[in-house]
Amino acid sequence: MINKYSEFFKMEIKEDLADRSRFILWIISKPISMMINILIWTAIFSNSNSLSIGGFSIGQTINYFLFQAVFGNIIFNNISEKIGAKIYSGELSTSLLKPVNFSISMVSKSLGGRFFSLIYESIPTHAIAMLFFGMQIYNKPAIILSIISLFLGLLINCFFSLSWSLLYFKTLNYMPLERIKRFVIQFISGFYLPLNFFPLALQNVLKFLPFNFLLYEPTKIFLNIYSFKEILGVMLIQIVWIIVLYGTFNFFFKITLKKFEGVGA
Amino acid sequence: MEIITVKKIKKSFKKYTREQGLWNAIKSLFQREYKLVEAIRNISFSVEKGEILGYLGPNGAGKSTVIKILTGILYPDSGSIEIMGYVPFDDREKYVQNIGVVMGQKSTLSWSLPAIDSFYLTQAIYQISKKDFEKNLNELTELLEVKEISKTLVRNLSLGERMKCEFINCILHNPKIIFLDEPTIGLDVVAKEKIRNFIKKINKERGTTVILTTHDIDDVEALCHRIILIDKGIHVYEGSLESLKKKFVSYKDLTVEFEKKVKEIKLDNCEVLMHKEFKAKIRVNALKVNPTNVIKKLIDKYPIVDINVDDESVESIIKKIYLSKNDK
Incomplete structure (x- = not known):
């Protein structure tokens, strides 16, 4: 059983390895975005009267964004985009011909890709962030626990994306829906702003949604x-969300397939 | 032994239609007209174990839809299907373990990796034991001569090479039934020949049941034990190729060579297609006269060196069936 899905895990790594130039470009582009974020937040803090915003000091805020830059990419995946493309091209038919659970095979591929990115994206950028941008590590076990929590966040995001992608069965033009999903997730998962910068009412609403468990809580x-x-406690809630979203997907996937028309040849 | 039993399946799709023009395009944003298209109307058939069945039909006849329903991708609106004791769309995961599918227009191989990596993925997901896998892979790569090819990136392969790899990938797990959806589309003569021999061999040696859709009549003549013709969602013919010929052949073509110059040919119920001094081509209306009688008469009347008899081609018979159904 596990052997079945570990091959999908490996497959994604092999496909990533086929593209050598990406690795180098990633290392070059990362310091730029890190620097911009640091400049923005130093400017904001130097123009504000208080020493902290939403309970975060300048040091914490900068570390927050450095952590996003180094490890944040773990939770982002292109599952729904891939499914959209598969529906559009008709390739979904060939996926359904394999004797595997569709969602688990997609998630295994994602896990493979993200696990690999931890090695070839996060570790080099982590070194850069430590050397040039003064990234602090407060507590060694905390960094390991936060990475574990990020992977749980990735699973939440995977099953949410799978569920969301069921909407793509209704329309051939999936890109607008994909963009909405991506932007909203980045916004309410704390990628652009730490969630404690938001108004309290919004923060309270977000507590009942899975998205702050993608990035914000692991960063904390x-x-x-x-x-x-x-x-x-955070990890337990993450696991509950994974189970809930997995169930949601499977329930609606069955219904959706009944109406699937198998476009393409 | 029946391996596939299909009873009264139906499937219709909703299709959105509009008139041409910019105004109608804008109007269609707010108001849409849908048309219910019946892709399959009441189809029943069965397939015996070890059979090669040709499933033919013009474009849009419903072939692919039937294949998709049989392989568990689509749900039929009504009707029942049983294949090897499974209901394809309900037991999809378990059922597809026992079948192999090659679609000429779609790839099951990973584009950016060598084919061999996809073969190993197949080994893992079908849980083929290492021994069986290696034996099978060696046999298949030798049969199709792709030993070297399987190590180059799939995107760099030619269509023929890729199709061979697709075949291997679909047969590695020893499926009991293989579905081939236009497997020889776009291939050259040599590659076609190779693929046909391969299908024949697999069918003979492993007793694999084969369901084949194609537009290439040569595929059918080379392979199929039995054919089903489908048009507009219903079966219009079911039986062997020979009985199709017997039933629907309306003429035979005689190519005649003469010893001396012949000025005029006159025969009842025949049409002279071509006449040169020493050669003639005559079409005999087989519905009205027995072609053997015509040949006898020819020999009696004219000084003949050689006669060649050709049946009406299967292609034109099938064309006739399609056209006659469309008239109704």
């Missing part, structure tokens, strides 16, 4: 804000 684990017990 990294910033050493939580006690060990609280960290376990």
Whole structure:
């Protein structure tokens, strides 16, 4: 059983390895975006009267964004985009011909790609962030726990994307929906702004949604804000969300397939 | 033994239509007209184990839809299907373990990797034991002569090379039934020949049941034990190629060579297609006269060196069936 899906995991890594130039370009582009973020937030803090925004000091804020730049990419995946393309080209038919669980095979591929990116994207950028941008590590176990939590966040994002992609069965033009999904997720998962910068009412609403468990909560684990017990609590909620979204996807996937028309030749 | 039983399946699609023009394009944003297209109307058939069945039909006849329903991709609106004890669309995951599918227009191989990597993925997802896998892979690569090819990136392969790899990828797990949707489309003569021999061999040696859709009549003549013709969602003919010929052949062509110059040929119920001094081509209306009688008469009347008899081509018979159904 596991052997079946580990091959998808490996397959994605092999496909990533086929593209050598991407690795180099990634290393070059990362410091630029890190620097811009640091400049923006130093400017904001130097123009504000208070020493902290939303409870974050300047040091914490900068570390927040450095963590996003180094490890944040773990949770982002292109599952829904891939499914959209498969529906559009008719390639979904060939995926359905394989004796595997569709969602788990897609998620295994994603896990493979992201796990590999941890090695070839995150570790080099982490070195750059430490050497040139003064990234701080508050607590060594916390960084490992935060990465584990990020992978749980990736699973939440995978199953959410799978569920969202069922909408693409209704329309051949999936790109606008894909863009909406991407932007909204980046916004309410804390990629652009830490969520505690938002109005309290919005923060309270977001507590009942899975998205702050993608990036925001794992980053807080990294910033050493939580006690060990609280960290376990965060991970438990993450696991609950994974199960809920997995169930949601499977329920609607069955219904959707009944209406699937198998476009393309 | 029946391996596939299909009873009264139906499937219709909703299609959106509009008149041409910019105004109608804008109007269609707010108001859409849908047309219900019946892709398949009441189809029943069965397939015996070890059979090669040709599933033919013009474009848009419903062939691909039937194949997709049989392979568990689509749900039929009504009717029942049983294949090897499975209901394809309900037991999809378990069922597809036992079938192989090659679609001429779609790839199951990973584009950016060598084909061999895709073969190993197949090994893992079908859980083929290492011994079986290696034996099978060696046999197949030798049969199709792709030993070297399987190590180059799939995107760099020619169509013929890629199709051979697709075949290997679909047969590695020893499926009991293989579905081939236009497997020889776009291939050259040599590659076609190779693929045909391969299908024949697999069918003979492994007893694999083959369902084949194609537009190439040569494929049918070389391979199929039985054919089904489908048009507009219903079966219009089911039976062997020979009985199709017997039933629908309306003429035979005689190519005659004369010893001396012949000025005029006169025969009842015949049409002279071509007449040169020493050679003639005559079409005999087989519905009205027995062609053997015509040949006898020819020999009696004219000084003949050689006679060649050709049947009406299967292609034109099938064309006739399609056209006659469309008239109704």
